[in-house]
Amino acid sequence: MAKSYEPENKLPNMIGSGTKISGNIETNGDIRIDGEIEGNILSKGKVVIGPNGRVKGEINCANSEVSGGIEGKILVSELLSLKSTSKLIGDIITAKLTIEPGAIFTGKCEMGGKGENSQPTTSPKK
Structure with missing residues (x-):
C-alpha cells in the first residue's frame, strides 16, 4: 500500500540577528526571533x-x-515563560505564567484557565 508523502517541517522558522522585518507574520509552526x-x-x-530579539506588536501563540x-500585547493559550533577561512592556493574557528573577514586566496580566484563545486561529488585531 502506497503512503501519501507529506513533508514534515521539524525545523522552526528563524529570524536571525541583524534582520529587521516590518509586517505581520503568520505560521502554523514554531518561530524563533533573534532579530527585530x-x-x-x-x-x-x-x-x-x-x-x-525585539518585537513591537501583538503576539498570539500557544x-x-x-x-x-x-x-x-501577548496572548498565550498555554504557557508563557519570561526569562531573567526579558523586558516586556504591555499586557499579558495567558493560561500559565513563569517569571524568572530579573525579568522586567510593565503592564497588566490576566491568567488562569485557558488564554483568551484556546487555540490561535484568528489574525492579530491591526
Whole structure:
C-alpha cells in the first residue's frame, strides 16, 4: 500500500540577528526571533524571543519563551515563560505564567484557565 508523502517541517522558522522585518507574520509552526519585528505574530506553535530579539506588536501563540524585548500585547493559550533577561512592556493574557528573577514586566496580566484563545486561529488585531 502506497503512503501519501507529506513533508514534515521539524525545523522552526528563524529570524536571525541583524534582520529587521516590518509586517505581520503568520505560521502554523514554531518561530524563533533573534532579530527585530515591527508587526504582529500569529503562531499555532511556540514563539521564542532570543536575548537579542525585539518585537513591537501583538503576539498570539500557544506557548512562548521570552529572553528579549516585547513592546505590545501577548496572548498565550498555554504557557508563557519570561526569562531573567526579558523586558516586556504591555499586557499579558495567558493560561500559565513563569517569571524568572530579573525579568522586567510593565503592564497588566490576566491568567488562569485557558488564554483568551484556546487555540490561535484568528489574525492579530491591526
